[in-house]
Amino acid sequence: xxxxxxxxxxxxxxxxxxxxxxxxxxxxxxxxxxxxxxxxxxxxxxxxxxxxxxxxxxxxxxxxxxxxxxxxxxxxxxxxxxxxxxxxxxxxxxxxxxxxxxxxxxxxxxxxxxxxxxxxxxxxxxxxxxxxxxxxxxxxxxxxxxxxxxxxxxxxxxxxxxxxxxxxxxxxxxxxxxxxxxxxxxxxxxxxxxxxxxxxxxxxxxxxxxxxxxxxxxxxxxxxxxxxxxxxxxxxxxxxxxxxxxxxxxxxxxxxxxxxxxxxxxxxxxxxxxxxxxxxxxxxxxxxxxxxxxxxxxxxxxxxxxxxxxxxxxxxxxxxxxxxxxxxxxxxxxxxxxxxxxxxxxxxxxxxxxxxxxxxxxxxxxxxxxxxxxxxxxxxxxxxxxxxxxxxxxxxxxxxxxxxxxxxxxxxxxxxxxxxxxxxxxxxxxxxxxxxxxxxxxxxxxxxxxxxxxxxxxxxxxxxxxxxxxxxxxxxxxxxxxxxxxxxxxxxxxxxxxxxxxxxxxxxxxxxxxxxxxxxxxxxxxxxxxxxxxxxxxxxxxxxxxxxxx
Amino acid sequence: xxxxxxxxxxxxxxxxxxxxxxxxxxxxxxxxxxxxxxxxxxxxxxxxxxxxxxxxxxxxxxxxxxxxxxxxxxxxxxxxxxxxxxxxxxxxxxxxxxxxxxxxxxxxxxxxxxxxxxxxxxxxxxxxxxxxxxxxxxxxxxxxxxxxxx
Numbered sequence: 001x002x003x004x005x006x007x008x009x010x011x012x013x014x015x016x017x018x019x020x021x022x023x024x025x026x027x028x029x030x031x032x033x034x035x036x037x038x039x040x041x042x043x044x045x046x047x048x049x050x051x052x053x054x055x056x057x058x059x060x061x062x063x064x065x066x067x068x069x070x071x072x073x074x075x076x077x078x079x080x081x082x083x084x085x086x087x088x089x090x091x092x093x094x095x096x097x098x099x100x101x102x103x104x105x106x107x108x109x110x111x112x113x114x115x116x117x118x119x120x121x122x123x124x125x126x127x128x129x130x131x132x133x134x135x136x137x138x139x140x141x142x143x144x145x146x147x148x149x150x151x152x153x154x155x156x157x158x159x160x161x162x163x164x165x166x167x168x169x170x171x172x173x174x175x176x177x178x179x180x181x182x183x184x185x186x187x188x189x190x191x192x193x194x195x196x197x198x199x200x201x202x203x204x205x206x207x208x209x210x211x212x213x214x215x216x217x218x219x220x221x222x223x224x225x226x227x228x229x230x231x232x233x234x235x236x237x238x239x240x241x242x243x244x245x246x247x248x249x250x251x252x253x254x255x256x257x258x259x260x261x262x263x264x265x266x267x268x269x270x271x272x273x274x275x276x277x278x279x280x281x282x283x284x285x286x287x288x289x290x291x292x293x294x295x296x297x298x299x300x301x302x303x304x305x306x307x308x309x310x311x312x313x314x315x316x317x318x319x320x321x322x323x324x325x326x327x328x329x330x331x332x333x334x335x336x337x338x339x340x341x342x343x344x345x346x347x348x349x350x351x352x353x354x355x356x357x358x359x360x361x362x363x364x365x366x367x368x369x370x371x372x373x374x375x376x377x378x379x380x381x382x383x384x385x386x387x388x389x390x391x392x393x394x395x396x397x398x399x400x401x402x403x404x405x406x407x408x409x410x411x412x413x414x415x416x417x418x419x420x421x422x423x424x425x426x427x428x429x430x431x432x433x434x435x436x437x438x439x440x441x442x443x444x445x446x447x448x449x450x451x452x453x454x455x456x457x458x459x460x461x462x463x464x465x466x467x468x469x470x471x472x473x474x475x476x477x478x479x480x481x482x483x484x485x486x487x488x489x490x491x492x493x494x495x496x497x498x499x500x501x502x503x504x505x506x507x508x509x510x511x512x513x514x515x516x517x518x519x520x521x522x523x524x525x526x527x528x529x530x531x532x533x534x535x536x537x538x539x540x541x542x543x544x545x546x547x548x549x550x
Numbered sequence: 551x552x553x554x555x556x557x558x559x560x561x562x563x564x565x566x567x568x569x570x571x572x573x574x575x576x577x578x579x580x581x582x583x584x585x586x587x588x589x590x591x592x593x594x595x596x597x598x599x600x601x602x603x604x605x606x607x608x609x610x611x612x613x614x615x616x617x618x619x620x621x622x623x624x625x626x627x628x629x630x631x632x633x634x635x636x637x638x639x640x641x642x643x644x645x646x647x648x649x650x651x652x653x654x655x656x657x658x659x660x661x662x663x664x665x666x667x668x669x670x671x672x673x674x675x676x677x678x679x680x681x682x683x684x685x686x687x688x689x690x691x692x693x694x695x696x697x698x699x700x
Contacts, residue, residue: 007693151695157667161632238636
């Protein structure tokens, strides 16, 4: 993974000093709350229901064992002993004290970490495919480009006060596991007719109140032009994005109101003026690529026979391998998901002890690195098949081996009303209820691939509009109600879920989800996945069942 | 009145003339409206001429006249309106404007580093600001990732 040089480190240390000075001015009453608000948000610091929430950046989801141990230390020292993985692959702490935040940032800086631009109306953390560099369907590893974008976007002087937040995702594979069509800018590595690899650029996608699928504004961009093209898009957005209404301020609204053709024309015109002055050299790309060179894989890893024997002898292990591991481009290796969706734990939460244990397991089994995923789990990218059984046993001991990745209980869930001051309704409690209703793991396995995404409010942090089943918490005269959508998808065939009907009351939502799953089991053809059944039948049969008793 | 210019605290030599006020002597700054309405008269003004643009006013409107202005003020109605960062960048890089670019209005001292990097030379906040305390904020960072306009 990328290693900081002296300049990177200096920037972090100067940032800590800058934020310390700002916090002191605020605490001394010299910086008004509305001004401090904008400054602290650009450092990932929210004021929440109980305490400030600090969001720590995990650039494109890559973490070293050393960083994990530091995150554990912070959880223990400054929080209540746990951390939370967000849908932007970042780490959130829900209980830090404002006065202590500069100190936490100093701790983070000692392991090349920070909270820069994890919130606020600025360029946010760039995200990518959690299987980058190891999946079999990859055109090229997207991570070097994520790092190039990270550097360009960090403290970009022109784009720190945008109309609204701005999110970029990069995918290098045939299957889009980074939801690039639902980002302000989506970037796909693609090959052109000559076989050269470059980028397809999408703009104007986004979730939140008005979910929109991004449009391709440039089918092929040479690699050397990556930053000039991004800069052109950002400049047009910064100058022309709406600032009169924060709900209409994202780039998706600008693209929609301007029209994609006209918007593209504006971007291209701007780009032509700047493109020759900010080319990325091959040398620069190669230099960044060198940080993401493959680790020292063992050439005979696939010769191991113990894996096959364990698979045959232990059905729990086999189920875990089936659901929680993925094929690897190197024979004899697999990518292993660490499920942060144990039935009795809030989705995405991880304790300090678990973080420490993961660090040790990473060193033991996966070249000392871990990844966070946008579905709020962790991943060991490079595990030898011979080590899988031992790893499974050790993960199981620390409750991180629930065999449910990609299934109905692998829910994406925001912190909801329990923590977030924006939320209209609880989400963690509903996740627990759904887990209790789905306590039969065989049933969950039989249901197969189902993404349930649940947000406690319209802001849609848990991407409910692209969940196969989306649940959105709404407030009805002070009571918590839930709107259900079906058929959303964030992968290649990206789609916004269709609303099932009127919102259901809190005491009915879990039954409604169970009803939907029952209809699927009754109506599916053979191996048909949930999403395909919904597509084939439409929402009516589900709607009938859910509302027949209401 | 004191302002920050070229990283130093200096006395301001310019006078902003409101649209309904008579033109002053010496170096004056007028709005885009006044410039468009009284161009000929302003061109005969004895002192130097400056123009103040609001963030929604397109630089293209004065592109042909840029050499008439020794100063361009980009006014911040609120500090969260970041359009002026792009406006300054365009003035320097697209229009090759070499005169003074000044931030006026409600920006924050915490934005000075960015302002300087995108091409502002001088800063004149609309509110009571301790310039001695603010001036170190021009150098919050000693290294950067992007090209500067300087």
